Amino acid sequence: MSANPIPYSQAAELDPRITIPRPVIDPSLAPIVDSFPLPDELDINFLRGIAAGGDDGAFACNADTVLAAKPRLTYTEHSIPGLDGNTIILSVFAPKKPTSAAALPALYHIHGGGMVSGDRFGGVVQAVDLLEGIECVVVSVEYRLAPETRAPGAARDCYAGLVWMSENATILGVDPAEIVVWGVSGGGALAAATCLMARDSRLPTIAIKAQMLLSPMLDDRCASTSDRQFEHGIPWCGVTNRMAWDHVLGAAARGTDAVTPYQAPSRATDLSDLPPTYIDTAECEVFRDPAVAYATNMWRCGSTCELHVWPGAFHLFDGVDNPDVPLIHAAIVAKCTWLRRIMAPKAKVAPLGSVS
Structure with a gap:
């Protein structure tokens, strides 16, 4: 299985499979998106291999690598009972020497990977970067x-x-009234579903403070305009997305009326009484229109949401900050600003740019 040889940034002009108009990738992002072409068809073993750090494990993420990157943190681990007789592991990263005596705000981190790959350490360093200060x-x-x-x-x-x-x-040294639920990509779907479950069951008894859904994978129907525009010629294209949902739900179930909001959050018709929400998405990705629709339905139901659609951007384009690329830096600053605003009432906050 090989990647399409046409660069992503030129796909709209050169790929004959693309027959409808679509937004173009920002020129400042073209060298980034073109540097790592992927096949349209999803290969779970390949994806899991990337998440595990590559063939030689050189880029693996684990507790040690997180602590090496963030030496001011400590690490503990808890094994807890799941709802299905399974065991769930929670990894906890906390300041070594908190300067506040009070319980701290917390970020509940749900990793990405299309719900088919990755583990609890993936993306933690990047999340801590956004929590700087x-x-x-x-x-x-x-x-x-x-x-x-x-x-x-x-x-x-x-x-x-x-x-x-x-x-x-x-x-855990956490204030239960100051928990922000966070999810990226497939983790964004799980974060949204988790907050729906919390609302419906009224547990936790102390309401969640907020949720942050970053390029969330919300809709198994894969039928929006953005799904059609980016069927091919983009990272995590429409072909990839449908295959992932087939794994998540079963090919016979995907797109049917049997799918529930806890499986695919876009199926929810009632988005009232949800915690304050931040949603962002890229203009050039399949998740764009379902993310916008989710925010719109939140507003329709009386919930509050801050929505960003980053023009000319592709899926997870801002995984690493780059001050030399204004579009990436603007997306990073928007996230940092929202987190500081939401978590500041109980958190000790240092100026942006200080060492965390």
């Missing part, structure tokens, strides 16, 4: 992956971890 605890959950576990198994794991975290906040 905010004294807080990061709790990351290890959820079961598809297709070995179909939805809503992963969401049930994330929800169980959230409830345990809230009920054991004292052990």
Whole structure:
């Protein structure tokens, strides 16, 4: 299985499979998006290999690599019971020497990977980067992956971890009223589903402070305009996305009326009484229109949401800050600003640009 030889930044002009108009990739991002072409068809083993750090493990993420990158943090691990008789592992990263005596705000981290790959350490360093200057605890959950576990198994794991975290906040040094649920890509779907579960069950008993959904994978129907525009010629294209959802739900279930909001959050018709939300998405990705629709439905139902659609950007374009690329830096600053605004009332906050 090989990648399409046409560079992503030129796909709209050169790929004969692309027959409808679509936004173009920002020229400043072209060298980045073109540097790592991927096949349209999803290869789970390949994706899991990347998440594990490559063939030689040189880029693996684990507790040691997180602490090496963030030496001011400590690490602890908790094994807790899941809702299905399984065991869930929570990894906790906290300041070594907190300057505040009070319980700290917390970020509940749900990793990306299309719900088919990755682990609880993936993306933690990048999340801590965005929390620069905010004294807080990061709790990351290890959820079961598809297709070995179909939805809503992963969401049930994330929800169980959230409830345990809230009920054991004292052990973790966390203020249960100051928990922000965070998810990226496939983790964004799980974060949204977790917050729907929390609302519907009224557990945790102390309401979640906010949720942050970054390029979230929300809709199994894969039928929006952005799905059609980016069927080919983009990282995590429409072909890839449908294959991932087939693994998550089963090919026979995807797109049917049997799918629930806990499996695919875009299926929810009632988005009232949700915590304040930040959603962002790239203009040139399949997740764009479902993300915009989710924000719109939140507003329709009386919930509040800050929405960003980054023009000319592709999926996860801002995974690493680059001040020399204004579009990337603007997206990073927007996230940092929202986190500081949401977490500042209880957090000790240093000026942006200080060492975390």
